[in-house]
Amino acid sequence: MARIIFESEDLARVRLIATLGQTAEAVFGLDTFERTSNTLFAGWRRQVRLGLGAQNTTVRALIRDLRPIPAMLWLLNGPQAADHRQLQAAGLSVGEVVRAVNAFRQVAVAPYWGRVRYQLELERHAKSGLMATGGVEHLLSTLSPRGSWDSRVLELPSDDPRTVELRGRGLLVVPSLFLTRRSAVVIAGEPAGAGPPVLVFSAPPTLKLSAKLWNDGASANEALPTLVGRTRAEILRAVTDGGTTGELARRLGISSAVVSQHTGVLRKSGLIRSSRNRNSVLHTLTPLGMALLGGDDPSQPAARIS
Numbered sequence: 001m002a003r004i005i006f007e008s009e010d011l012a013r014v015r016l017i018a019t020l021g022q023t024a025e026a027v028f029g030l031d032t033f034e035r036t037s038n039t040l041f042a043g044w045r046r047q048v049r050l051g052l053g054a055q056n057t058t059v060r061a062l063i064r065d066l067r068p069i070p071a072m073l074w075l076l077n078g079p080q081a082a083d084h085r086q087l088q089a090a091g092l093s094v095g096e097v098v099r100a101v102n103a104f105r106q107v108a109v110a111p112y113w114g115r116v117r118y119q120l121e122l123e124r125h126a127k128s129g130l131m132a133t134g135g136v137e138h139l140l141s142t143l144s145p146r147g148s149w150d151s152r153v154l155e156l157p158s159d160d161p162r163t164v165e166l167r168g169r170g171l172l173v174v175p176s177l178f179l180t181r182r183s184a185v186v187i188a189g190e191p192a193g194a195g196p197p198v199l200v201f202s203a204p205p206t207l208k209l210s211a212k213l214w215n216d217g218a219s220a221n222e223a224l225p226t227l228v229g230r231t232r233a234e235i236l237r238a239v240t241d242g243g244t245t246g247e248l249a250r251r252l253g254i255s256s257a258v259v260s261q262h263t264g265v266l267r268k269s270g271l272i273r274s275s276r277n278r279n280s281v282l283h284t285l286t287p288l289g290m291a292l293l294g295g296d297d298p299s300q301p302a303a304r305i306s
Contacts, residue, residue, distance in 0.1 A: 002158035002186045004199065005165045011136045013170025013196065018124040020174055020200070021241050022113060024076050026105035028178035028200075030068040033108070034060070038180050040204055043214040044108070051107035055100075062100045065090040069179075070160035073187055075101060076198075109178075110237065114293025115213050116177050117240050123175040123203040139173070143201040156199075158185055170196040175203035227292075232262045236289060239263075239272050244280040
């Protein structure tokens, strides 16, 4: 069990966000990939194996040598957070792990990211409603059916049992669709480095939803570049996590001028919003952009752009 110890001021500093991003979901997805008994991800697993091709061997070797949870959680904070002794014992380098996880992310998460992100936004909205109506204590008590909460201590099942004292730092609470076991993972520190500890809780899809989530993911991923152009498609996918022009340029390995040119077209098409803050411009998806990426409600007909 993981134990999180709250001070009185920590309850006022609990925040909910929708996701830690594609890399985090890829790490949790690696944990799910080999759990063949989980039928919710059967269709996804088949498509990922086909997409990985020869890289299946590399990915499976990585899972065998390093348990994704908790041994790869450092990826959420960046290469500088790697446990070098653990990697050395497994005969792996930071670069090898980063490359393998990124290859897995491109096949297992990126093609479905619009739909996955949409479901995580719905989960965040639902949990925000619980917090608004029942308070933070009510929210914390619903994060795991096997968890417990008293006035000061939250206990949750975890593969990374530890005690975390918040000491006024607050807590960042995040759902994960690919964290399929009914457990929670406590990560010491925000993805950016310093900040409140992060609690990721399991929010897997229902059986009915899972079939719709993975259906035609690959074909949709191939159709988008045909519709808007390859570079704009990559920029549109990158905007799902939000980002400034400079951040998008760094993620995609292209110049800021190219990003500015294409975000202008995407903005005029109603697919993204751009807002200026001092010397930077922040880009986010519009509902239309989310729908184009496949992030509309999978139980409804797909949105059409005329």
